[in-house]
Amino acid sequence: MIQPGTVVEFDRKKQFTHVQSLGEGGTGDTHLFKDDTTDMLFAFKKYSPKDTNYIDEHYQRFVDEIKILFKLSHPNIVRVYNYYLYPEYKLGYLQMEYIDGATIADFKPDFLGKSWVEIFTETISAFEYLEMNKILHRDIRPANIMIDNNGNVKVIDFGFGKKLTGQDKDGRSVFLNWPVSQLPEETNDEGIYNHQTEIYFLGKLFSNILGKEIANFKFEHIIDKMVKLSPFERYLSFHDIAIDISQGVLGEINFTKKEKEVYRGVADILSKYIYNYINNYEPINDLNITMSRLAILIRNSSLEHYIQDNSELINCFINGKYSYNPTNDIELSIIIDFYQLLQRLVPYKQKIVLDNINMRLSKIKVEIDFDELPF
Numbered sequence: 001m002i003q004p005g006t007v008v009e010f011d012r013k014k015q016f017t018h019v020q021s022l023g024e025g026g027t028g029d030t031h032l033f034k035d036d037t038t039d040m041l042f043a044f045k046k047y048s049p050k051d052t053n054y055i056d057e058h059y060q061r062f063v064d065e066i067k068i069l070f071k072l073s074h075p076n077i078v079r080v081y082n083y084y085l086y087p088e089y090k091l092g093y094l095q096m097e098y099i100d101g102a103t104i105a106d107f108k109p110d111f112l113g114k115s116w117v118e119i120f121t122e123t124i125s126a127f128e129y130l131e132m133n134k135i136l137h138r139d140i141r142p143a144n145i146m147i148d149n150n151g152n153v154k155v156i157d158f159g160f161g162k163k164l165t166g167q168d169k170d171g172r173s174v175f176l177n178w179p180v181s182q183l184p185e186e187t188n189d190e191g192i193y194n195h196q197t198e199i200y201f202l203g204k205l206f207s208n209i210l211g212k213e214i215a216n217f218k219f220e221h222i223i224d225k226m227v228k229l230s231p232f233e234r235y236l237s238f239h240d241i242a243i244d245i246s247q248g249v250l251g252e253i254n255f256t257k258k259e260k261e262v263y264r265g266v267a268d269i270l271s272k273y274i275y276n277y278i279n280n281y282e283p284i285n286d287l288n289i290t291m292s293r294l295a296i297l298i299r300n301s302s303l304e305h306y307i308q309d310n311s312e313l314i315n316c317f318i319n320g321k322y323s324y325n326p327t328n329d330i331e332l333s334i335i336i337d338f339y340q341l342l343q344r345l346v347p348y349k350q351k352i353v354l355d356n357i358n359m360r361l362s363k364i365k366v367e368i369d370f371d372e373l374p375f
Contacts, residue, residue, distance in 0.1 A: 016042070032098060042081065045094040059090040061159065066094060068135055068161045075347045076126035078146075078156040099154045105142035105209055114151040117218050118254075118348075120206060121245055122153035125348045127202060128238035130155075131195045134164040138193065140201040142209065180204050186231050196231050199238060203227040219245065239285065246355030255349070259341055263353055266338040267360045269330055270317060273310055277366045278321035283358040287342075287350055290316050294339045301332050317357055323367075 002008070016033035019041065023030050028048040034041055047062040049055070069080035079097040086092060104123075109115055123145060130137060137144075138160040146154040184200040186192040203226025207214060214220050222244055228234040235241050255263075284290055293316040301307045306328045313335065314324055342350055 016044075041098040041100075043096045043098045045096060047092045047094070055090050059087070059092070062092055062094075064163075065158045065161060066092075068158050068163055069094070069096075071133065071163075072129075072135070074126055074129045076122045076153045076155060077129065078154050097154075099146045099148050099156065101146050101148035101154070103142045104145040104147055104153070104205075107147045107209075114147075116210065116213075118151075119147065119153055120217075120219055121352070122348045123155070123202065123206075124238060124241050124245060125351055126153060126155045127198060128242050131198075131238045136162045136164065136193065136195065137198060138162060140198060140205055142205060145205070182229065184231065184234070185229050195238065196234060196236060199226050199235050199241065200228075242351065243355055243359060246352050247359055259345075262334075262337045262341045263356065265334045267357050269334065270314065270357065271360055271364065273325045273330070274314060274318075274361065274364050275323040275325065276364060277318075278323070279366065279368060280320060281318070281362055281364070281366055282320035283318055283361065284316070285354070285358070287347075287354055290354060291339070291342060294335065294342075298332070298336055298339060304332060306330055307332050307335060317354075318361060 015036040017036055019032040019034055021029065021031050022043060028046045030043055030045045032041060033044050047059070049058050051058075063085070066080070066083045069078070070083075073079075078099065080094060081097070082095040084093040084095070104119065107114075107116075107119060127137070135158075137155065137158065139157060144155065144157045146156055148154055180201065182188075184197055186194070187197055203223050206223055207227055210217055210223075214223065217223070222235075222241060225233070225235055226241070293312070297307060297312045297316065300309075300312065307313060307330050308328060310324055310326055310328070310330060313330065314322065342353065345353065
């Protein structure tokens with residue numbers, strides 16, 4: 001019987017067949033290999049820096065990249081499968097998802113029916129996820145945002161990424177040759193690099209790629225606010241951008257008439273049954289929490305025609321206190337249809353639906369409970 005704390009070594013060899021080289025970089029080369037067992041293709045990043053100065057620091061940065069990538073799970077961020085470290089030689093290999101496609105700079109709007117609106121939305125979703133997990137990418141350039149052959153955005157290369165911890169609120173430990181002609185004020189004046197700075201660089205990237213077409217881009221006003229030099233005029237967070245994107249976008253990103261009807265059914269119920277919030281409005285922005293609570297609600301009312309507790313439905317979308325209509329006349333079938341809709345949708349569409357509901361609910365009035373004040 002194996003005991004907790006026992007170190008177990010798996011020393012069986014895996015066989016990979018080299019297919020081709022994928023490119024060279026300052027910290028190493030990337031190659032395409034085929035797993036001879038599964039026949040799957042993988043990209044292997046070999047850490048082998050051309051510059052032999054600061055070899056220990058560079059090797060630690062490679063280890064940090066591994067730590068970051070293993071914590072990430074998002075459809076628009078490259079997936080890592082394994083790593084192989086040789087610390088005695090300051091070398092290592094990172095086994096990653098192979099992205100067969102092109103950089104965002106080579107994307108064409110008719111590519112697999114995808115539009116710039118969808119590409120922009122998916123990219124913001126990826127960086128909102130990084131922001132939520134306190135991770136800075138710190139190397140935002142076209143080569144690091146890929147579009148695969150299925151039309152999906154994939155953010156890659158976290159070699160300069162940083163996980164923020166404790167009081168650490170920026171990534172000023174590295175200064176790159178950023179691809180812009182003018183740095184944002186917080187970086188230029190104080191050397192600060194944070195998520196608001198990432199907003200600036202991502203906005204610049206889309207502004208440069210769209211060029212003259214930006215005048216016809218639905219979210220030109222969002223990009224214009226992203227690239228403000230002053231952090232006081234720029235968006236504060238990627239979440240704020242996602243909320244602005246979601247306003248009115250439900251009807252434009254290939255949602256079917258039935259999907260929109262199902263969404264509106266639940267959104268209308270919530271708007272009607274919540275009378276007011278007490279002290280403040282606290283939306284739930286974690287889709288996993290919403291899905292889990294919806295599943296419990298459906299299970300608890302599975303033998304009924306109507307859900308048995310309206311607050312159970314409301315609590316799927318908001319935290320905090322509120323007053324509501326307790327009448328049990330909300331049909332369970334409406335909630336089931338909505339839950340099944342969310343299960344079918346791809347992640348960035350799930351996020352749009354949830355953001356639209358939050359936007360609807362944010363318009364309900366807030367009442368102050370003066371009894372909670374000290375005097």
